[in-house]
Amino acid sequence: MDDHIKLLIQFFDDLIANIECETTTVAMIKQVGQQHAILSQTCGFHSDIWEKLGEIAMEKICSTDIVQKTREAGRAWRSVIAFVTDELRCGFDGESRVFSSIRRRSSAEHLFEENNEDLLQKLQQIRMDYTSTVPMN
Secondary structure (H helix, E strand, C coil): CHHHHHHHHHHHHHHHHCCCCHHHHHHHHHHHHHHCCHHHHHCCCCCHHHHHHHHHHHHHHHCCHHHHHCHHHHHHHHHHHHHHHHHHHHHHHHHHHHHHHHHHHHHHHHHHHHHHHHHHHHHHHHHHHHHHHCCCC
């Protein structure tokens, strides 16, 4: 968990360092959301967790003395947190849909292969039954 917190702090440091370049910032945020999408398939991680993260971040950051002293700082942090939360969720949701469609397609292909093998076995059995019962000239 400590490593995850360090990564989160580094993430916000990188965002602030790149705040002037919107495309880089948005790409960084979405990439983090995308990297977490696999968790939707493996451990029930859902997109509403990003909202919870945003709420916690707002509560903790906006309760610090330095942010409370200036109204503009609180407003700025709330805007940044809302923006980051929305983009994280967007990246997560997009990639989760990709994982979900791959999983569905894989399941459908697997069923098709099983049905195909079953069908081939039945056809072979019908041929053997036919050749054993019908006299060949």
